Amino acid sequence: MTRYLLQRLLHSVFVVFGVSVIAFALVHLSGDPAATLLPIETTPEGLAAFRRSLGLDRPLTEQYVRFLTRAIQGDLGISIRHKVPVLPIVLQRLPATLQLAVSGILVSFLIAIPLGVLAAARRNGVIDHFSRIVSLFGQAMPTFWLGILLIMVFAVRLRWFPVVGRGGLEHLVLPAVTLGVFAAPVQIRLLRSSLLEVLRADFIRTARAKGLLPSRVLVRHALKNAAIPFVTVSSLQIGTWLGGSLITETVFAYPGMGLLAINAIQQRDLPVVQAYVLVVAVGFVAINMLVDTLYVYLDPRIRYG
Amino acid sequence: MVRWLRLLARNYTGIAGLLLVMPIAVTALLPQLVAPSSPVAQDLEGTLRPPLWSAGGTRAHLLGTDHLGRDILSRVIYGARVSLLVGFAAVFVQGILGSLLGLVAGYYGGRLDRVIMRLADIQLAIPSLVLALAIVAVLGPSLRNLIIVLGITGWVVYCRVVRAQVLSIREQDFVEAARALGAPDRRILAAHVLPNATNAIVVIATLEVARMIIAEASLSFLGLGIQPPTPSWGGMVAEGRSYMTLAWWISAFPGLAIFLTALGINLLGDWVRDRLDPTSQD
Numbered sequence: 001m002t003r004y005l006l007q008r009l010l011h012s013v014f015v016v017f018g019v020s021v022i023a024f025a026l027v028h029l030s031g032d033p034a035a036t037l038l039p040i041e042t043t044p045e046g047l048a049a050f051r052r053s054l055g056l057d058r059p060l061t062e063q064y065v066r067f068l069t070r071a072i073q074g075d076l077g078i079s080i081r082h083k084v085p086v087l088p089i090v091l092q093r094l095p096a097t098l099q100l101a102v103s104g105i106l107v108s109f110l111i112a113i114p115l116g117v118l119a120a121a122r123r124n125g126v127i128d129h130f131s132r133i134v135s136l137f138g139q140a141m142p143t144f145w146l147g148i149l150l151i152m153v154f155a156v157r158l159r160w161f162p163v164v165g166r167g168g169l170e171h172l173v174l175p176a177v178t179l180g181v182f183a184a185p186v187q188i189r190l191l192r193s194s195l196l197e198v199l200r201a202d203f204i205r206t207a208r209a210k211g212l213l214p215s216r217v218l219v220r221h222a223l224k225n226a227a228i229p230f231v232t233v234s235s236l237q238i239g240t241w242l243g244g245s246l247i248t249e250t251v252f253a254y255p256g257m258g259l260l261a262i263n264a265i266q267q268r269d270l271p272v273v274q275a276y277v278l279v280v281a282v283g284f285v286a287i288n289m290l291v292d293t294l295y296v297y298l299d300p301r302i303r304y305g
Numbered sequence: 306m307v308r309w310l311r312l313l314a315r316n317y318t319g320i321a322g323l324l325l326v327m328p329i330a331v332t333a334l335l336p337q338l339v340a341p342s343s344p345v346a347q348d349l350e351g352t353l354r355p356p357l358w359s360a361g362g363t364r365a366h367l368l369g370t371d372h373l374g375r376d377i378l379s380r381v382i383y384g385a386r387v388s389l390l391v392g393f394a395a396v397f398v399q400g401i402l403g404s405l406l407g408l409v410a411g412y413y414g415g416r417l418d419r420v421i422m423r424l425a426d427i428q429l430a431i432p433s434l435v436l437a438l439a440i441v442a443v444l445g446p447s448l449r450n451l452i453i454v455l456g457i458t459g460w461v462v463y464c465r466v467v468r469a470q471v472l473s474i475r476e477q478d479f480v481e482a483a484r485a486l487g488a489p490d491r492r493i494l495a496a497h498v499l500p501n502a503t504n505a506i507v508v509i510a511t512l513e514v515a516r517m518i519i520a521e522a523s524l525s526f527l528g529l530g531i532q533p534p535t536p537s538w539g540g541m542v543a544e545g546r547s548y549m550t551l552a553w554w555i556s557a558f559p560g561l562a563i564f565l566t567a568l569g570i571n572l573l574g575d576w577v578r579d580r581l582d583p584t585s586q587d
Contacts, residue, residue: 152557
């Protein structure tokens with residue numbers, strides 16, 4: 001077990017390392033980072049001075065090593081626009097984003113668990129077809145459009161919820177529903193198909209033959225065993241939202257990390273983008289590790305050697 | 306061909322998908338035949354006209370006009386071209402890239418396999434929309450950059466699926482036989498391994514087209530995709546945002562177009578999957 005965890009940790013470190021290379025390369029993608037970072041009207045002398053001051057005239061490998069050593073110490077550079085260290089700017093937005101991600105996944109569970117379970121329990125029944133339509137519609141729905149429709153109906157017309165921003169619980173409802181509808185289709189399909197697979201297993205027949213109530217067989221025996229793929233996918237979904245759902249946060253002007261990243265990209269504040277990419281990658285990798293470890297407890301059959 | 310059509314006729318999913326996709330494909334190919342007017346012609350006297358069925362709607366503008374008096378219907382029709390073009394081209398790029406990497410990783414195994422799979426892990430740890438946005442922001446938004454960026458960020462699924470297929474095909478007798486006969490690797494890959502993985506690739510690709518269309522629309526919505534005045538569905542939804550309280554139709558119809566296109570393609574994709582992949586019947 002310890003050996004497995006160590007291996008997993010090593011792999012995670014490697015992935016974060018790879019992401020750091022990409023984050024570093026982003027700034028150099030255009031060929032001349034000084035021109036990318038500074039306003040277009042900067043004079044050639046200004047550009048040269050800027051290059052010298054940031055060490056951009058040094059060889060690339062040297063620059064990368066410096067970027068990495070500083071990053072490990074928590075120094076990801078200075079925001080070009082705000083003139084302050086970028087890491088605190090990004091981390092400051094983390095609570096808002098986490099709050100939205102958790103609410104979003106809760107909404108998706110509310111949609112997906114009943115639909116997925118009932119669809120599998122009554123295969124080809126009315127609910128099965130209904131859940132199929134729901135997941136088809138959900139998959140085709142562009143998030144930003146759904147968000148705008150929700151605002152138009154529930155905020156502008158009915159005035160049930162505020163239009164944008166962050167505050168109390170009422171600010172979370174519409175963005176969380178937007179995220180939930182986005183995440184639910186995959187969960188529904190997955191839950192249904194893994195439940196159907198479990199329901200075919202011998203131990204389910206045994207449980208039924210024992211005369212257990214169908215609902216008890218479904219919940220105690222089948223659902224528990226179908227949980228693993230479901231947990232994997234929903235935690236991966238949370239993992240991708242750690243970066244804040246860019247679209248949802250933009251539509252609702254919700255001040256999370258995603259909105260920060262979008263604004264930074266639009267203002268070409270690349271150090272902020274770099275920090276954002278790194279923070280998100282570390283979070284994503286950490287969640288993945290956590291889930292892999294969780295499996296061992298969820299399913300005693302899994303033993304990592 | 307006839308056999309396929311008959312299968313299609315027996316399957317409502319496929320028909321529904323085709324009914325949605327066909328008209329959109331036609332408008333994308335020949336917008337000038339379908340559109341009532343030019344997508345960029347402004348009419349500052351007739352701005353924010355509501356659709357025909359609302360009070361104040363006119364027959365000249367079935368779906369109303371936007372803040373510059375441009376005909377929404379015509380803009381939606383012309384927007385189809387960009388959406389479908391980017392969607393299909395991006396899938397083409399990612400399909401080729403991912404399948405090639407998966408083929409190589411699965412067939413050769415060893416160090417090459419490890420390197421490619423690690424690259425996939427790294428790619429997955431970065432939200433693809435962020436990566437796409439950042440690259441477009443640095444390189445500048447253009448049709449070509451958009452296709453390349455969306456293509457690059459989507460290769461991992463193909464790579465993983467093709468690799469898994471190759472791993473199972475690699476050890477089979479007919480591949481062994483080909484190798485024993487002295488066929489070079491390139492030939493074995495192209496003639497024996499790849500054909501056995503195409504079903505999987507086609508299934509992913511059809512479902513990815515819809516995802517890429519939504520991704521392009523999202524980038525355009527954020528202002529980093531297709532640049533105005535070229536009409537794009539995502540960009541139109543974004544333009545309508547400022548007029549949400551006054552004129553719901555500016556955002557609503559282009560969004561509906563994205564939704565229906567993605568829905569149609571997904572329905573077709575489901576149908577293709579049921580045909581090509583008998584294990585997916587559940």
